[in-house]
Amino acid sequence: MKHVLPTARLTTLGDRLQRVNRITLGFALLIVALLIIASSFSISLFSLVDASRVKASVLAENASASLMFQDARSAQELLQSLQQSPDVHAAALYDKNRQQFASFVVPEHSVPASIGSLQENMAYGWEYLNFTQPVMLDGELIGGLYLNVDLAMLYMQMAWQATITLGAAFLAMLVANTLLRRLNRSVLQPINGLSALMEQVSDQNDYSARAGPSDITELNALAEGFNDMLEQIQQRDIARKEAENKTLRLAYFDSLTGLPNRQSFLERLGREVRIAEREKTRLAILFMDLDGFKGINDSMGHNTGDLILQWAADRLQQGIRPYDMVVRAPIDESEVELARLGGDEFTALIPRIAKPEDALLVAHRIRELMRRPFVLEGREVVLTASIGIAVYPDDGEDASSLLKHADTAMYHAKDEGRDNCQFYSASLTERVQHRLNLESNLRHALARNEFSLVYQPQFDLIRGSIQSVEALIRWNHPEQGVIPPLDFIPLAEENGLIVPIGEWVLRTACADAARWRHEGHALRVAVNLSPMQFKDPELVKMVLGILGQTGLPPELLELEITEGAVMEDSGATLATLEALSLQRVQIALDDFGTGYSSMSYLKRMPLNNLKVDQSFVKGLPHDRDNRAIVRAILSMARNLGFSVTAEGVETLEQADALKKMACDTLQGYYFSRPVPAADIPALLSRQWLADGPSTCFIDPASAAASDQGA
Structure with a gap:
């Protein structure tokens, strides 16, 4: 709501005019300063609540695998990442029986051993915010996350911002007191501008807005103080978004190769399957496994193995570039997606192929690239790739069956002597099942x-x-x-x-x-x-x-x-x-x-x-x-x-x-x-x-x- 202070046309003695103007200006500055402080506090509080809720949601999503497999170590490592968030004083994961599974606590704080409810909830007091976030897996409740956020840092920031704002307002009032007779109208205009800017920031959450300069030094100082406050809020908002993006990247990208991970690939595959169904087109999945990687990893060490995986990922990306695919019309490179599922397993999604043989040409291109030796410390290391191919809709009508059948075809490629590629066929399922039973x-x-x-x-x-x-x-x-x-x-x-x-x-x-x-x-x-x-x-x-x-x-x-x-x-x-x-x-x-x-x-x-x-x-x-x-x-x-x-x-x-x-x-x-x-x-x-x-x-x-x- 926009507040407009009434102004009186004074024709009395100068002292009365000066006194009335002083009171009017002081009241206006006070109102503006209080509104700025209140708005800043509200914005900061809501930003903190939103950031904490997003943080709790992302942590709950990432913790589902740890709770599912009862991996307390990975759960503890996940919670320890909260050390980078100074406003978080305590966090804990609870299993579906509401008993504590893992926790993170700063000194002089604690978390309850059990929790009353695993449903999403937020409780608050003068000193804290408490969040409860359910942990779901495939629509099933498997636990909960508790997050305690301390408000002390927020209060300190607001006290500092209030001091700056009030100080600037007081300074402006003192200096302007000697010029009120001549500058009454020019003083009210920038104040109204600040008020309008404050409302814009509050209504639109546009922290990039800034107050314009004034030809009055004191009011310019007030504008600069307000701009400084907006700058801090904007930087905090940018930091929050960067944290969200980083968390999102950890959830959807492989940290070693930078490629999309299994979760990201499955979501993309699901979307492409729906598009292919709607447009009546084909798509292919290449499921690739590096032959002999385990032996190299065991003999040369995991650091060397990680380096080879990074090099292999680069080779695979070269193999799926659209402009290398003479079998297809030129398309946006982003349409072809390479992902690392884990270990030495990679997948490639190729949408809108004309015929299954098109995917085979890409697979052969990848095999040729992978045969080139990797030179490591003066030694040549040769890896080959076994590739399984599944095509929509011939080999499956949903993402999970396509991926499973491409995996089955890959195992058949290994059984056929490795360094080759095989299409999926229904008879392979029984053979692979026999192989898995034999291995078990x-x-x-x-x-x-x-x-x-x-x-x-x-x-x-x-x-x-x-x-x-x-x-x-x-x-x-x-x-x-x-x-x-x-x-x-x-x-x-x-x-x-x-x-x-x-x-x-x-x-x-x-x-x-x-x-x-x-x-x-x-x-x-x-x-x-x-x-x-x-x-x-x-x-x-x-x-x-x-x-x-x-x-x-x-x-x-x-x-x-x-x-x-x-x-x-x-x-x-x-x-x-x-x-x-x-x-x-x-x-x-x-x-x-x-x-x-x-x-x-x-x-x-x-x-x-x-x-x-x-x-x-x-x-x-x-x-x-x-x-x-x-x-x-x-x-x-x-x-x-x-x-x-x-x-x-x-x-x-x-x-x-x-x-x-x-x-x-x-x-x-x-x-x-x-x-x-x-x-x-x-x-x-x-x-x-x-x-x-x-x-x-x-x-x-x-x-x-x-x-x-x-």
């Missing part, structure tokens, strides 16, 4: 004692007898029967279970070998190590500990490693191999010839044995190329002082050919399929000819059907 059962298989070991003999051509065996794991599933290693070892490597499983294999194999030795059979046992086990800095300690516990001499243990593990981190690999070799543990390089070993590395490695991959043995003795490769491996091994074991020997012809080439040891179905530990002594008691095996003990064709991939 695998997590409990070790505790349920469902694993067992079998051993395949290795025939020493020089001694004419079995001198060693290779330990091979089998999973005896209670419902599915024996599951071959090829079906579960890749799963174990993906989720990290290969480390405890590998330790169990090593411990069991050493215990069996120690028992055979006690029975008079000093057999060397070969155990495979996965690349993930080889990256474990405690590997040497673990191996020596098991040898000590089982009583097996180190020279009767042979650890088989792959060429990939040797080449991945040559410095660390060499140190680990040397530490094991110094303890007389034998080292074998498995599947030699199929990887990318460097001859210079082989010369430096303390290896004892090379195992020729069965793919080179299979064509013997007729395949000239395979004969040449095997002869080259044997010649190189002799020069380097390594023994050689040929894998996959299934026929007498293969055995004779390898014997003529002076191969040291043979292993394969021609001699024996893998057998339980209890059957090994019986194999050792069989008769062998001095120059090789006397006969094939089993039918190689039937044996191959049961143990391929062991």
Whole structure:
């Protein structure tokens, strides 16, 4: 409401005019100052209430996941962020039973252990504001947030602003008293202007408005004081909005890559699905997972992993740029959205595609970009991407089903060998469900004692007898029967279970070998190590500990490693191999010839044995190329002082050919399929000819059907 002070046309004596004008001016200034103070207080109070309510609402929304998963640590970290808000003296999260779950309290304050109601409420007093905000998840009440805001700082600010305003008004009245006779009209005009400005600020919340200058110094000082007050209110309003924007960004964007997060992506996807339904258009989702990222993250550290994720996000953004998509008409780049769902999982939303194959071209573009090596500290790190594609409306009519089906297609891409992309089909759901069930059962298989070991003999051509065996794991599933290693070892490597499983294999194999030795059979046992086990800095300690516990001499243990593990981190690999070799543990390089070993590395490695991959043995003795490769491996091994074991020997012809080439040891179905530990002594008691095996003990064709991939 606009207040206009009546003015009288005075024709009396000068003293009376001066006195009346002084009273009139003083009254007007007082009214204006009080209105300014009251308006400022009202604006500040309402701003504080609004900011606190927004803060409580955002905190309640962000706390839903912590309450849902009973994650007190993340809830406490969330409340600790209130340390940046000096006016908040206490806050607490309560579960749906209204009991305190987490709290933040400044000294000399407290929060109740329980709360009467979880519904939205605000209570206030002369010294505080109390807010209660419900915490909802999918429309269900799961808890509440309590927020206590102290008003002392507000009162201090208002007292300071009131002092400035009243002081300026008093100063203006003193100075203007000598000029009232001549300046009565000019004085009232700027005062009325200030009053109008105050009403504008109060009515429109326009804190950018400012009082204009006056040719009267005192009134100009009053205007400047008023402007200073508006400046402070405006800055506080800007700070509040920035805090709201920051909180909003935390809620909708990934802090590591700056990309939209899962929540943001799902909301955008829901909107685009509704648009596509209305406009009868298609859209595609690409669900991308970085192959091999877990191994890099575990071996090189989380800081390096975070850096690679940031680089990968940049690569992915290059891959989805609209002007790179020749399959589509030029569109606004903002229409294509890339998001990070978590970990090494990313998604891309491509609206208004003409046909499903358009999304495939984008996926191939992304794969090409991801194959380029990342250079980190002078080393090249190569990551590939497995991509699943789901298309609306063919593969789902809502956001959740589309995302789920794209995820399913991504797992199928991984099963097909990684670094490829696959479209979703209904049959994939059953396959992925089987894979997930298998992974779930695998997590409990070790505790349920469902694993067992079998051993395949290795025939020493020089001694004419079995001198060693290779330990091979089998999973005896209670419902599915024996599951071959090829079906579960890749799963174990993906989720990290290969480390405890590998330790169990090593411990069991050493215990069996120690028992055979006690029975008079000093057999060397070969155990495979996965690349993930080889990256474990405690590997040497673990191996020596098991040898000590089982009583097996180190020279009767042979650890088989792959060429990939040797080449991945040559410095660390060499140190680990040397530490094991110094303890007389034998080292074998498995599947030699199929990887990318460097001859210079082989010369430096303390290896004892090379195992020729069965793919080179299979064509013997007729395949000239395979004969040449095997002869080259044997010649190189002799020069380097390594023994050689040929894998996959299934026929007498293969055995004779390898014997003529002076191969040291043979292993394969021609001699024996893998057998339980209890059957090994019986194999050792069989008769062998001095120059090789006397006969094939089993039918190689039937044996191959049961143990391929062991």
